[in-house]
Amino acid sequence: MQSSGSPSRHSVTGSERIGPYTLLRLERGGLDPGAPGQFFMLEAPGRLLPRPFSLCLAPAGELAFLVDPIGPGTEALCALEPGEEIRVLGPLGHGYRLDVERPLLVGGGIGIAPLPYLAQQLGGSPPVVLGFRSEEHAEAAALLPGAEVVIDPTLVTELIEPGFDVLACGPEPMLQAVAALCPSAQLAWEAPMACGYGACYGCVVEIDGALKRLCLEGPVIDAARVRAHAEVAA
Amino acid sequence: MRILNASGCLDALAAPEVAGQLDAFVTKTVTPLPREGNAPPRIAETAHGMLNAIGLANPGRERFLAEHLPRLRELGISLWVSVGGFSADDYAETCAALEGIEAVELNLSCPNVDEAADSAAEIVSACRSATALPLYAKLSAAHPDVAEVARAVAAAGADGLSLINTLRATALDRNLRPVLARGSGGLSGPALKPVALHAVSVCHEATGLPIVGMGGIETGRDALEFAACGACDVALGTVLFADPGAASRVRSELAVACAEAGVAKPDDGRSLSKSPETEEKVPA
Numbered sequence: 001m002q003s004s005g006s007p008s009r010h011s012v013t014g015s016e017r018i019g020p021y022t023l024l025r026l027e028r029g030g031l032d033p034g035a036p037g038q039f040f041m042l043e044a045p046g047r048l049l050p051r052p053f054s055l056c057l058a059p060a061g062e063l064a065f066l067v068d069p070i071g072p073g074t075e076a077l078c079a080l081e082p083g084e085e086i087r088v089l090g091p092l093g094h095g096y097r098l099d100v101e102r103p104l105l106v107g108g109g110i111g112i113a114p115l116p117y118l119a120q121q122l123g124g125s126p127p128v129v130l131g132f133r134s135e136e137h138a139e140a141a142a143l144l145p146g147a148e149v150v151i152d153p154t155l156v157t158e159l160i161e162p163g164f165d166v167l168a169c170g171p172e173p174m175l176q177a178v179a180a181l182c183p184s185a186q187l188a189w190e191a192p193m194a195c196g197y198g199a200c201y202g203c204v205v206e207i208d209g210a211l212k213r214l215c216l217e218g219p220v221i222d223a224a225r226v227r228a229h230a231e232v233a234a
Numbered sequence: 235m236r237i238l239n240a241s242g243c244l245d246a247l248a249a250p251e252v253a254g255q256l257d258a259f260v261t262k263t264v265t266p267l268p269r270e271g272n273a274p275p276r277i278a279e280t281a282h283g284m285l286n287a288i289g290l291a292n293p294g295r296e297r298f299l300a301e302h303l304p305r306l307r308e309l310g311i312s313l314w315v316s317v318g319g320f321s322a323d324d325y326a327e328t329c330a331a332l333e334g335i336e337a338v339e340l341n342l343s344c345p346n347v348d349e350a351a352d353s354a355a356e357i358v359s360a361c362r363s364a365t366a367l368p369l370y371a372k373l374s375a376a377h378p379d380v381a382e383v384a385r386a387v388a389a390a391g392a393d394g395l396s397l398i399n400t401l402r403a404t405a406l407d408r409n410l411r412p413v414l415a416r417g418s419g420g421l422s423g424p425a426l427k428p429v430a431l432h433a434v435s436v437c438h439e440a441t442g443l444p445i446v447g448m449g450g451i452e453t454g455r456d457a458l459e460f461a462a463c464g465a466c467d468v469a470l471g472t473v474l475f476a477d478p479g480a481a482s483r484v485r486s487e488l489a490v491a492c493a494e495a496g497v498a499k500p501d502d503g504r505s506l507s508k509s510p511e512t513e514e515k516v517p518a
Contacts (some may be wrong), residue, residue: 005251006479048423050476051278074278089478160448193282194277195475198248201262201288202277211270211291216248 007041007050007087012080013062019109019139022078023039023056026088033058034091036086036098036118037169037188037220040065041196043087044073045080050089050195054114054169054219056143063088066140068110091195096186098122100165104129105144106178106185108156108170109137116143119165127164128133131156131174157181179223188220235461235500236489237481240422240448240471241316241339241372241396242288247302250309252474255481258312261302262470263341264328268294278405278413283423283450283492284472285405287416290318290344291497297327303335304337312336318344322360326489330364338367339446343374343386343399344420355386362391370446372396375433380438394444396469398430424450425471431463438464452480454487461500 014025016130025040031040033055034075041050042065043230051073057064069075096118104128107115112130119126128147141149150156157177160166166185168178175187191214194200204211207218207226218226236257245262246253253259271291278285292303306313315332318341319325329338340361342354355362358371371387373380375398383393400420405413412418430449438445450472451457457468473480488500497503 006477006483041476047279048282048284048472048476080297081357087477116356186372192277192278194472197244197252199243199252199478200277200475201242201271201291202274202286204271204274204276204291209374211274213248227245 007043007083007089010063010088010148011085012082014082015078015080018066018142019136020068020169021140022067023136023143024077024080025059028058028061028063031088033063034088035095036097036121036202037114037186038091038093039196039215039219040088040092041193042077043164045084045086047073047076049073049194050087051077052190052195052196052215052219053094054095054188055091055117057115059121066110066143068136068195075099089196093215093219094217095101095159096167096188100167100182102164104160104164105145105147106156106160106165106166106168106170107131108174109133111168111170111174111188111190112140112144115154119144121219129156129159130174131170132165139229155183175223179226183224184219184222186221187220187226189226191219197198235457235465236456236467238314238446238467238469239474239481240469242286242343243471243474246309246311249306249478252269252478252481253309253311255479255485256311257467258336259306259309259340260314261298261306263290263316263317263318263344264292264298264323265290265296265320266295266328268273268292268297272394274414274472275413276452278419280403280405280421280423281425283327283421283425284402284404285414287419287420288416289416290341295331295418307334307355314339314370316341317361319357320349320483322357323376325357326360326364329361329367329369332365332367335367337370337394339366339370339372339396340392341372341399343372343376349493353386354383355390358387358390358392359412359470361501368393370394370396373433375429375449376401380433381436384437384443388441388443388450394446394466395441396446396448396464397433397447401429408461422450424452426450427456427459431459434460434465436465451484454484454489454491455494457484457488458491458495458497458500458503462503464504466501
C-alpha cells in the first residue's frame with residue numbers, strides 16, 4: 001500500500017472556499033488516487049515539512065483535498081493560486097475496506113475530508129451523518145449531498161443507528177464515542193506526521209496496546225485496535 | 235563522499251527504496267532493552283527546523299539481532315548500526331554482539347533520554363575492547379568544547395566521528411505550553427547547519443579523524459560545505475522527511491556544486507575553505 005520514490009510536482013487547478021475550509025484542486029499527473037482514507041503528503045509552501053491529507057475528491061484529471069487553515073502550513077496551502085506548483089507524495093498508508101454490507105459514513109468537522117471520495121467508491125449513495133461546530137463549518141456538508149447534519153451541541157453520534165457498518169473520520173473524542181458505540185467501525189485517525197512513510201516515528205498512536213506509527217498501520221484502523229492521544233497543530 | 239542517513243531518520247525496512255539510494259544505511263539506535271519511546275506528540279515544526287522527542291524507540295538488542303538485522307542484510311545495503319545505552323557496559327555488550335556490518339556508530343548524544351553516566355571516552359574505550367569493527371562516535375555540539383571531546387574519543391580508540399546530533403530545544407503552542415509531551419526535544423533541520431559546520435571544522439582540526447557530517451543538509455551545495463569543513467562523508471536527516479528522494483538528488487547536485495566551486499571532487503573543497511583568499515571573504 002506504500003507509494004515509493006520521490007514526491008512529484010503538481011500544479012494547482014483550483015481553490016474554492018467552503019465555509020472556513022478550502023478545497024484545493026491539483027492536477028493529478030501520474031498519481032494514483034488510491035483507496036479512500038489513504039493519504040498524501042502535500043508540500044506546505046515556505047515550511048520545512050509537508051502535511052498529510054486524505055483525498056477528498058478525485059475528479060477526472062485532478063486530486064482534491066479539503067484543507068482547514070489551522071496553522072502556518074495549512075494557511076499557506078489555502079493561499080495557493082491556480083498555476084502554482086507543490087510537491088505531492090502518495091497515496092500512503094491504509095484506507096477503508098470497502099467490503100461492507102450496510103455502510104454508514106460518519107464525519108466530524110474537517111474529518112469529513114475523506115468521505116466524499118469514500119461515498120463515490122462505495123457507490124449506491126450510502127447514508128452519511130455529519131457533525132459540525134458551527135453553521136459556517138457545516139457549509140462543507142455541500143460536499144456530501146443528502147447527508148444528515150447536526151451542529152454542536154448536538155453530537156453526530158446521536159444519529160448512529162444500530163446495524164450499520166460504520167466508516168468514520170473526525171476529532172478524537174468523536175472517534176472514541178463511535179468506537180464505544182460500534183466496536184467494528186473503521187476509524188480514520190490523525191496524528192502529527194513529518195514524513196508519511198515510516199521514517200520519522202513521530203505519528204505514533206496506541207494500536208494493539210503499543211505505540212505504533214499511524215502512517216504505516218493506518219490511518220484507517222479497526223475501532224477495537226486503537227487508543228490515540230495525539231494532538232495536531234499543523 | 236558517501237551519503238548516509240542520520241540515525242533515526244529512516245526505517246530501511248519500511249522504505250527500502252529510499253535506503254537503496256544511500257551508500258550506507260545507519261539504523262535507529264539499538265539499546266540493550268526494548269524501548270517504546272516517548273508519548274506523543276513527539277514532533278513539532280519550528281522556524282527552519284523541527285523538534286523530535288522519539289526517545290530511542292527500538293526493539294532492543296536481542297530482537298534487533300534476531301529479527302531486524304537479518305532482514306536488513308537481505309536489502310543488500312552497507313549497514314551501520316547505531317548503538318546506545320546507559321552505561322559503558324551497555325554499549326560494549328551490544329558492540330560485542332555485532333558482526334557482518336560496515337561500522338558501529340556510538341550514539342553518545344541523544345537529547346531525548348537521560349544521559350549515560352559514563353563519559354564519552356569511557357564508553358568508546360569499552361567498545362574498543364569489545365569489537366574490531368570501525369567505531370564512529372556521534373557527538374553533540376552542545377558541549378562547550380566539542381573538539382576536546384573529539385580528542386578524548388580519538389585517544390580512546392574511535393575510528394571516526396559523526397557530527398552532529400540534534401540540539402536540545404523547546405517549542406511552545408499557542409497556549410504557551412510545550413508542544414512535545416516530553417517538554418523538550420532535539421532540534422534538527424537547516425537551523426542546525428552553521429552549528430554543525432563549525433563542529434566538523436574544529437573536530438577535523440583537532441583529530442584528523444574521518445567525519446560523517448550532518449545537520450541541516452538539504453542540497454549538494456550543503457554537502458560540499460561540510461566537505462570544505464573537513465567531513466569525508468555526509469548524512470541526511472530531516473530532509474528525508476519532505477523528500478524521500480533526497481539522497482539521489484543531493485548526489486547529483488553535489489557534482490554540479492563541485493563544478494560551480496571549481497573543485498574536481500568534494501574533498502578538494504577543503505583546501506578552498508582554508509585558502510587566505512576565502513578567509514578574507516569571511517566577515518569578522
